[in-house]
Amino acid sequence: MTFKATRLSLAAALLGFTALGASAQDFMPEAPECIAPANPGGGWDFTCRQVGKSLQDQGLISKTMQVVNLAGGGGGVAYAEVVNKRDGDEDLIVAASTATATRLAQNAYPGNTMDQVRWLGTVGADYGVIAVDADSDINTLPDLLDMIKNDPTSVSVAGGSAVGGWDHLKVLIAANAYGVEDVRTVKYIAFDGGGEAVTQLLAGSVQAFTGDISEAKGFVDSGDIKVLAVLSPERLEGEFADFPTAKEQGVDAIGANWRGFYAPADISDEAYDGWVAKIAALYASDEWKAIMEANGLAPLDMQGPVFEEFVADSVQQIRDISTEIGIIQ
Amino acid sequence: MDTLNSLADGFAIAITWQNIGLALLGCLLGTIMGALPGLGPSNGVAILIPLAFTLGLGATPSLILLTSVYYGAMYGGRISSILLNIPGDEPAMMTCLDGYPMAQKGMAGQALSISGIASFVGSFFATWGLIFLAPQLVKIALLFGPAEYFALFALAFATLGGVSSTNQAKSAFAAALGLGLAMIGVDTQTGVPRFTFGEVHLYDGIDFLVAIVGLFALSEVFIFLEHRHGNADASAKKVVIGRLTPPWSMIKRCTPTMLRTSFLGFLAGVLPGAGASLGSFISYSMEKKLVDKEGTFGTGDPRGVAAPEAGNNAAAGGALVPMLALGVPGSGTTAVLLAVLLSLNITPGPLLFSQNPDVVWGLIAALFIANFMLLALNIPMVGIFTRVLMVPPRILMPVVAMVSFVGIYGISGSTFDLLVMVGFGIGGWVLRKLDVPLVPIILGTLLGNAMESNLRRAITIDNGNWGTLIDSPLAIGLWSIAIIGFILPLIVGKVVKRGMRAGRDTAKDDENSLVD
Numbered sequence: 058m059t060f061k062a063t064r065l066s067l068a069a070a071l072l073g074f075t076a077l078g079a080s081a082q083d084f085m086p087e088a089p090e091c092i093a094p095a096n097p098g099g100g101w102d103f104t105c106r107q108v109g110k111s112l113q114d115q116g117l118i119s120k121t122m123q124v125v126n127l128a129g130g131g132g133g134v135a136y137a138e139v140v141n142k143r144d145g146d147e148d149l150i151v152a153a154s155t156a157t158a159t160r161l162a163q164n165a166y167p168g169n170t171m172d173q174v175r176w177l178g179t180v181g182a183d184y185g186v187i188a189v190d191a192d193s194d195i196n197t198l199p200d201l202l203d204m205i206k207n208d209p210t211s212v213s214v215a216g217g218s219a220v221g222g223w224d225h226l227k228v229l230i231a232a233n234a235y236g237v238e239d240v241r242t243v244k245y246i247a248f249d250g251g252g253e254a255v256t257q258l259l260a261g262s263v264q265a266f267t268g269d270i271s272e273a274k275g276f277v278d279s280g281d282i283k284v285l286a287v288l289s290p291e292r293l294e295g296e297f298a299d300f301p302t303a304k305e306q307g308v309d310a311i312g313a314n315w316r317g318f319y320a321p322a323d324i325s326d327e328a329y330d331g332w333v334a335k336i337a338a339l340y341a342s343d344e345w346k347a348i349m350e351a352n353g354l355a356p357l358d359m360q361g362p363v364f365e366e367f368v369a370d371s372v373q374q375i376r377d378i379s380t381e382i383g384i385i386q
Numbered sequence: 387m388d389t390l391n392s393l394a395d396g397f398a399i400a401i402t403w404q405n406i407g408l409a410l411l412g413c414l415l416g417t418i419m420g421a422l423p424g425l426g427p428s429n430g431v432a433i434l435i436p437l438a439f440t441l442g443l444g445a446t447p448s449l450i451l452l453t454s455v456y457y458g459a460m461y462g463g464r465i466s467s468i469l470l471n472i473p474g475d476e477p478a479m480m481t482c483l484d485g486y487p488m489a490q491k492g493m494a495g496q497a498l499s500i501s502g503i504a505s506f507v508g509s510f511f512a513t514w515g516l517i518f519l520a521p522q523l524v525k526i527a528l529l530f531g532p533a534e535y536f537a538l539f540a541l542a543f544a545t546l547g548g549v550s551s552t553n554q555a556k557s558a559f560a561a562a563l564g565l566g567l568a569m570i571g572v573d574t575q576t577g578v579p580r581f582t583f584g585e586v587h588l589y590d591g592i593d594f595l596v597a598i599v600g601l602f603a604l605s606e607v608f609i610f611l612e613h614r615h616g617n618a619d620a621s622a623k624k625v626v627i628g629r630l631t632p633p634w635s636m637i638k639r640c641t642p643t644m645l646r647t648s649f650l651g652f653l654a655g656v657l658p659g660a661g662a663s664l665g666s667f668i669s670y671s672m673e674k675k676l677v678d679k680e681g682t683f684g685t686g687d688p689r690g691v692a693a694p695e696a697g698n699n700a701a702a703g704g705a706l707v708p709m710l711a712l713g714v715p716g717s718g719t720t721a722v723l724l725a726v727l728l729s730l731n732i733t734p735g736p737l738l739f740s741q742n743p744d745v746v747w748g749l750i751a752a753l754f755i756a757n758f759m760l761l762a763l764n765i766p767m768v769g770i771f772t773r774v775l776m777v778p779p780r781i782l783m784p785v786v787a788m789v790s791f792v793g794i795y796g797i798s799g800s801t802f803d804l805l806v807m808v809g810f811g812i813g814g815w816v817l818r819k820l821d822v823p824l825v826p827i828i829l830g831t832l833l834g835n836a837m838e839s840n841l842r843r844a845i846t847i848d849n850g851n852w853g854t855l856i857d858s859p860l861a862i863g864l865w866s867i868a869i870i871g872f873i874l875p876l877i878v879g880k881v882v883k884r885g886m887r888a889g890r891d892t893a894k895d896d897e898n899s900l901v902d
Contacts, residue, residue, distance in 0.1 A: 096428075103725055106435070127799050130589035131572070134800060137586055163577075167584050213847045221577035246532075246843050247574045249836075252724075256712055262531035262847060275734065384577060 084331025086148040089122045091318075093152050094135030096128045101152040104316050107352075108152075108180060108336075111344055117335045132157050133166040140173045143321045147328035150177060155223050155314040158368055162375035163221060163385050174319040175329055176368050178336040178360030181349045183269040185227040185288035185312035186300065187214075190258055191281055198286040198306045201265055202235040209242035215263040217251035217272065221384040224251070227288060227312040228267045229378055231303055234310040241382050258282060269314050270297060271353030288312035293355055315357050317364065333361040389517060396747025399446060400755060405748075408443075408451040409756045413763060416458020421466050422789055426475030426595065427459035427702075427719040435726060445730040445745050450752040452726060453706075456719050457509060457756050460662070460702045461764055464501045464695055469494060472603045472786065476594055476832065477662035477698035479825055480670040482602075484683060484690030491686050495630035495768055500688050501695040502764035503637065504644050506757060508696035511648040512655070512703025513753045519707075527708055530657055532843035533855050537864035538657070539837035542668060542829070544872040557826045560817070564830015567592055568838070575842045587802040594832050596794055596803050600810025601817075601824050603790045608815040610783045630768050632688070640692040643673055651697030655704020662701040663832050669697025675871065703753070710734050710746065 089112075091105035102124070109122025127135040135151060143149055151174075161171045189195050195204070205212050216224030225247070229240045237243065246263055248254040251272030258266045259281055266273070266282065270293075276282045286303040287293060288311050293300065303310045320332055337360045339345050349356070359367050379385045399405075412434075419430035431452050438448040463478030468485035481501060488497035530538070543561060570581045571591030582588040647669035654665035673693040674683045683690045702719075709720040712734075727734050732742055739746055777785075794807050814824060841855075848854035856862050 125799055128590065129800060129802075130586035133586040133589055134802075165572075165577075165589075167586055210849045219572060219574040219577045244846065244849075246846055247839070248843070249574070249839075252712065256527065256708075257531065260528040260531050262843075275738075 084147075084327050084334075085119055086328075086331075087120075088148050089118045089120060090125060090149050091122050091152060092125050092127050092135050092139070092149065094127055094129075094132035094157075096126055100154060100316065101132070102126060103352075104152040104154070104180065104318075107348055108318075108339065111339055111342070111348065112335060115339065115342060115344065117338055131160055131165065133160065133169070136166050136169050136174070139319075139321050140169055145323040146321050147324045150318045150320050150332060152316070153319050154316045155371070156218070157319075158371050159221075159223050159226065159375050162372040163379050171368060171372050174322055175324065176365045177318040177320055177329070177332050178340070178364050179315045179317035179357050180336065180340055180345070181352075181354030182313040182315040182357030183271050183353065184293065184355050185224075185314065186266075186268060186270050186273050186284050187228065187231060187286050187288070187303075188255075188258070188266045188268075188273050188277075188282045188284045189264065190261070191283050193264070193283070195265075195285065196283075197301075198231065198303055198308055199235065201285055202232060202237065202308065205232060205243055206235070206237050209237075209244060212265060213244045213246050213263040214265045214267055215246045215248055215254040215257050216267040217248055217254050219247050220245060221379060221382075222247070223312075223314060224254075224267045224269075226375060226378060227310075228265075229382060230312055231286070231288065231308055231310040233378065233381075234303070234308050240378075255282065269353075270300075270355070274353050289355065295350070297355075313355075313357055315359075316354070317359075330361070336360060392743060392747045393517060393751065395744070396749075396751035397754075399744055399748035400450065400751035405447055405450050405752065406755065408447055409454045409752055410759055412451045412454025413458040413756055413759045416455035416460075417462035417465075417760070417763065419455070420459030420462020420464075420478075421474045422793060426463070427456050428722050430455050430459045431719055431722045431726075435722075438726075445727075445732055445742075446748040446752075448726065448730060449723075449745065449749050450756075452723060453749060453753060454756040454759075456723065457699075457702065457753065458760060459719075460509070460699050461502065461505045461760050463698075464505065464691075465498065468497045468501065468691070470603075470606070470782075470786065472606060473598060476598060476828070477666045477694075477701070479598070479663070479828055480666045480694035480698075481691060483670065483694075483825065484685070484687050487684070487686030488688065488691060493686065496632045496636065496688070497686075497691050498768045499630060499765055500632045500636060500640060501691045502761065502768065503632070504640065504647075504692035504695040505699040505764075506761040507644040508648045508651060508699030508701075509703050509753070509757050509760075511645075512652045512700040513750065513757065515652050515700075516703055516706055516710075516753075517750055526653075527657055527712065529858075529860055531858075532840040532847065533857060534861050534864065535657075535840040536837060536844055536855060537861045537868065539833050539840065541864050541868035541871065542664060542833060543837075544868040556820075556822045560822050560824070560826035561830045564827040564832075565834040565837075567597070567827070567831045568834025571835075574839055575846070585802075587800060587806075591835065592806065592831060593803065594828065596807045597810050597831055598828055599790045599794055600807040601814035601827065603786050604807065604811025605814030605818055605824075607783050607787045607790075608811060609818065610779055612815075614780075631765075636688050640689050643677065643689045643692050644696040646676070647673055647693045647697040648700040651700035652704040654697070655701030656707045662698045662705065663829075665701025665704070666694035666698035667829060670694045710738055 089109070091109050093102040093105040095101045105122070105124045109124055112118045113121055127138060129135070132153070139149070139151055158171070160166055161169070187198060187201065189201065195201050201212065214228050216222075216228070218224040225245045228243055228245060232240050232243050248257060251268040254266055254268060255272065255276055257263050270287060273282060273284060277284055284300045286306060286308065287297065287300040288303050290302070290304065290311055292298055292302055318336065320329065340358055376385070415434065416427070416430055420427065434452060434455055438451050443451065459475065460477065463474035464481045464485065466472050466474040467478045467481040468489050471482050471486040473479040473482055485497050485501065488494065568591065570588055572579050572589050579589055650669050650672060651665035654668055655662060670690065670693050673689065677689060678687070705720045709724055724734060732738070732745055790807065791804060794803055795801070817824060844854050845852065856865060
C-alpha cells in the first residue's frame, strides 16, 4: 500500500510540526495511558494496544502505554469519564472511530458534545463496502439500488451495527446519493458484528451486506461474496484495487470508518501538540504502514486542527441523515 | 489421509520445548483464572495478550499459549462451582446443580475428578471434530438463519423445566425475570435505549459476569453473614473430601452421558452466537430428560456433573470452528482470539486452512497437547484444589467477597458495575430465601437478547410475516423438539413423580440445603 494521495498532506503536516518548535517535541508523557472504550478484542482495544506498542517501539514514548478498558454505552462511559473526571490529564489519550462521531451526532452520549474533548488525529481508515453473495444476479451498485428504489421490501441489507449505526448509515448515504426518495424504507437488519452479517448473507437470509472492507476481505478472497462498491473517494491500492468505487458508478457516496484518538480538554497546548506530533510521526513510519496493511486499514491522515474540523463536519453530516430517517428529532 | 499428514506436521510444529512450556504455562494460568469467580476465559485470554506480545512470540506460539489458557479456563470454571457453589465462569453454571450437592455429601474429590474426566472427553472429541468436520460444519452454521436461531433459543427455554427440580412455576418466574433483565440497554434493532433511565452505563445492558458474581458469590456471602450470629458452626458442615478418584462404576455410568453431551455441546459451539453456555445448558437438560429416571439430578448425581462439563468443553472446541473457518466468533473468548489472529496478520476465514496451514495444524496439535496436560494436571492436583474447602468460611467468605469486587472492577474499571453487582447480591439473597432458582435468571439474561434480536430479524426480513418462523424443515424440527420437550414432562412427569416421592423423603435433607 502506498500513499500517493496523502503524501503531500503528510509532508505539509510534518513541516507544520517542525514549525511548532521544541516545546511539542520535548513533551513526554510521564505515565502514558490509553483508554479503550470497549472490552478487549474490539477495534478500539486494538487501536490502543497497537498504537501504544508502536509508539514505544519507535521511542516516541519512554514508558509502556497502559491500556485501560472502560467499556459501556458504546463509548459513552469512557467519554463521560474523560469529560468529568480526567479533564486536564496530559498523559491520557482515548481511542475513537466513526462510531464515536455517530453517537455524538445522535446525542447517544447523554449530555456530552464533541467540543468537550480535543481531537488528536487519525491512524487510518476502514472504507465501507456494499457486497452481495457471489452467486447473486446483482452485479453493480446501481442494480442493487434500483431494486431498492422499485421495491424496498425485496432487499434486506445486513450489517454489523445497530439501526442508526455506521453500517446502516453507509447504505442510507448511498441510497440517498442515488436518489431513493424515502431512505427510511430501506430494509436494514442489524447483526452482532460484521462477521455474523456476512454469514447470514452466505446463508441466503439477506440479499446484501454493508460493512467495512476488513470484515469482507477474507470472504472476497475465498470467492464467497462479491463487492459491488467500495465507498472511498478513489480506488484503493494493492489487493483492493479491483473493487469499483461507488463514485465511478455514478453514486457519489463516501463512507470511511476512521480510527483515531481524542484527549481530555484543558490540556496544555504543548501536550496537545506533543500528542499530535507523536501520532503524526507514528503514522509516517514504515512500521505503521506495515501494520495498516496487515489490518486492512486504508490511508487517512489527519491531525490536529484539520482533524477537529473533519470530526465536526462528519458529526453534522450524520446528524442530518439521522434526522432525515427519524432516529433523532 | 491428507488430514492425518497435516496433523502430523502440526505436531512437528507444536512439539518444541518452547511450545510445550507455553502450553503448560497457559494451562496452569487458565485453570487458575477459570476457577476464580469473575475471571472467565475471555478475560483470561485478554489479560495474557500483552504477555504474548511482549515476549515477542510468533503467531503459532502465541496461539498455543492463548488457546491453552482458553481450554484451561474451561476446565477451571468447574472447581469453584463444585467447591463453593459459585460458578467460575458462565458455562460452569450448570455444574453447580449437581457438583455442589456432591461436595456436600463428602464427594468433592470425586466430583472434581469425574468432571475433569468429562472435560477431557468433551474437548478431546471436539478437537477431533474440529479436524475432520470443520469444512462441513461451516455448512451447518449456514443452515441457521434468524428464524432457526429463534427456534433454537425457544427450544432451550422450553426444556428449562428440566433444570430446576423443585418448582416449575418458580423456575418459569426466574426465567421471565432474566428475560426482563436482558431487555435493559440499547435495542440493536431500533437504536432506542430501554430501561436505562438516562444512565449511560446501562446502554450496553447488564454484563452477565456482573450478574453471575452478584447472584451467586455475593449472595453466598450474605447468607453466611446472616447465619454468623446464629448457628454459624452448625450450618458450616464438616467437610469431608472423600476419595479423589472416582470408582470405575461411576466412570462407566457416566460414559454414555459424556459421549452424548460432547456431541451436543460441540454442535452448540459450532453455531455462532450460541456458545458454551448454551452447550452446557442444553447438555444438562437433555441428559436429565434422557437418563434421570430416579429423579437424582440436582441432588448430587455424578452424571449431572459430567453432562455440563463435557458439554461446555466440547462447545469450547466447537466454537473454534466458525472462528477459524468463517472468521465469526462463536463466543466471547473466540472473539478475543479472533482479534489476536488479526493482529498477528492472519485473516481467519475460508482461506485460512489453505493459506496458513502451519498455524492451523500447529494450533490443533497444541490443543491435543494442552488437553492431555490439563487432564494430567487436574487429576493429581484435585487434592490441592479441594484444600480450598478446608479453609473455614469465616476466612473463605471475605476472600470470595474480595475476589468478586476485584474481579468485576478489573473487567470494566467502573464502580457502577460494583453497585450493580451488590444489587444483584441482595436480589440473589432475597430470591434464595424465596426458594427461587438462580440459574434460569442467568440463562434468561444470557440468551434473551439473542432470542429477541433473531425473532425481530426474521420478522423484518419477511416483511412482518410471522409464518417465516416455521418456514424451513430445520425450524419445524426444532419447534417439534421444543414442544415435545415442554409437554412430555407434564404428562409423563406425573407418573414419574409418584415413584419419585418415595425416594424423595430420604433425600429431603439434601433438598433443603439445595436452594437453587
